[in-house]
Amino acid sequence: MERRTLLRAAALGGSAALGGTLWRGAAYAAPAQPGAGPYGPLGAPDANGIRLPSGFTSRVVARSRQTVPGTSYTWHDAPDGGACYADGTGWIYVSNSEISPGGGAGAVRFSSTGAITGAYRILSGTRTNCAGGRTPWNTWLSCEEVDRGYVYETDPWGVKAAVRRDAMGRFKHEAAAADPVRKVVYMTEDVTDGCFYRFRPTTWGDLSAGTLEVLVAGSGATSGPVTWARVPDPTGATATRDQVSGAKRFNGGEGCYYADDTCWFTTKGDNRVWQYNAAAQTIELAYDDSLVPSGAAPLTGVDNVTGAASGDLFVAEDGGNMEICVITPDDVVAPFLRIDDQSGSEITGPAFSPDGTRLYFSSQRGTSGSSSGGITYEVKGPFRS
Template sequence: MERRNFLRGAVFGTSAAVFGGTLMQGAAYAAPAQNGVSPYGGLLAADTNGIMLPSGFTSRVIARSSQTVPGTSYTWHGAPDGGACFADGTGWIYVSNSEISSTGGAGAVKFNSSGSITGAYRILSNTNRNCAGGATPWNTWLSCEEVSRGYVYETDPWGVKAAVRRDAMGRFKHEAAAADPVRKVIYLTEDESDGCFYRFIPTTWGDLSSGTLQVLVAGTAASGSFTWTNVPDPDGSPTYTRDQVSGAKIFNGGEGCHYAGDTVWFTTKGDGRVWQLNLLNSTYELAYDDSLVTNGTAPLTGVDNVTGSSSGDLFVAEDGGNMEICIITPDDIVAPFLRITGQSSSEICGPAFSPDGKRLYFSSQRGTSGSSSGGITYEVTGPFRTTA
């Protein structure tokens, strides 16, 4: 069994999600994933929605920015960004952030068991550039502000409970969050060229009102061991959180984050990397680096949001590149899964699987217009594999 196959085998099983120190003596590090043949095969010609997909897959448009969601009276938000799915009885809910300055927030679309839209509504309003975030095991959505000294807001996907600002999770240029129910922590990325990687330890698991913010400490190497150190002043004033701890490892533009099976992966857009933290032995390594592809042109560039499937595959969205969602398999193959055509001035955001793993949701943030008011949110349905 491949090492990553073992690590990715156990997917975060909740209804809220799909289910440089020096090199350590004696530790084994695998080479980053390489260009190869997708388990789904090559991409076919673009469909009527302009999406190139493998055989057996189909797409549909769920919502368009500035237009009412079909079958509802809710106007879909501009610049749709990070997202997640939540089980809702026999159906599910897809939540989506809005990366609009000052009025960003988040919205949601509700589906029944057959996938038909049954409702859409706002779950967070009047916040600033809500970029990515993450689902919690207790079925809330953490919506993160991608601004200097931004906040994390905990929201209700059903839109019943008021959103709550979680100050204890730190003030910095937040990007994504990923919950680890084993260690009972939340991992957090920071979208700065000299950003850090954090974890938040709630005083009580399931309650994010208080706790301890820590930063990952390691050397400058691309692999090695790491430790965690408390951030003395999580509110980041007057000193930014990333500048408070000597030895905190610098990451170039933290983006998406995903936890499964005692492993957390996160992307750094500034250097085209996917990082892997092996939590059982406190080591880190590169799962992918677009500059280290040795067998042809790197298929994945502009790494951004990331999610995972029950097969252990990672699905990484591109901001830039050629507008693809690429797959990284447990046996370290990277290949395109889909490509959006005719939208070169946009980026792909918010990939998330329905609770049954049969549908993948995502957005093109600026659509064909290249404007935040032209965002398009999609669903792709097909024979997603359940085992690697």
């Protein structure tokens, strides 16, 4: 899965054909394999029950149904997808709430030293807000993971009212990732026969109108060229995934992250991380636990994903052994952290502070195994840049 996309695009010769030997015979590198991670082995659990490499520390930022320290805001149940935004010399972390009814999203504001300076609601009255994605114009796309769910564009500062973006389609939304080069937003769908979508706004920066498209590829293929086709009826009166012949199926779409002409997205049903090369319009597998020697897969329960400036991917587990694993640019996968004694939960919402020194994430159900037991954490340390 070496991420030398220009070389790979050249090898494909720019072809967009979907059949014949190109699908079967393209020389794609093997997906990531276990190895020694860049941060070394995990240590003993700290006071928060988190095993970290040497040099890293953790703290609890918020707990569901408790006020965020130093504020009067009560943190939401079942914290899920999240993102960070620069805020003067500090930053903001936003987090969805995967409950229904209620849902929505909240935010925590930090000073330049990492001190909590505020917390507040940015979206209310929605359903099962799972993941989402940030936009280049500094809004948060909060996605409803329900049949015919919507995408809501929200203001991380909590000043502007959230807006429902109907043109982005009605389906079981999971995550979104903006591509400023091609001026599109990629989206995943969390069903066993789901699709991978992109939304092309009529005007970049305005999501009120545009075209919803679905990825089309060879049946069953895991690598090769792809195309995009318009979804005739984004309202989902007929399921969006069933409207285009040849739409490629993905088993439980989850996290989605874009950087450097590449969109990585995950599928939980088969424990895979996919790599869409937007410049070459090809897909391939970045990770597949079934291609790892039996019993040796460090990453299972593949779910939310984010990336660091180093090119490292950080993939959270829903289940597994409650780890966030790192996949390096040289195709090594290894645990970065593990949360002990929370097997009834899942890790959600990984996102880096703007300076790349702090990683935020949640244990959605914490030690209780209930949505009311969510815990949001910060890990600080010498992340690679």
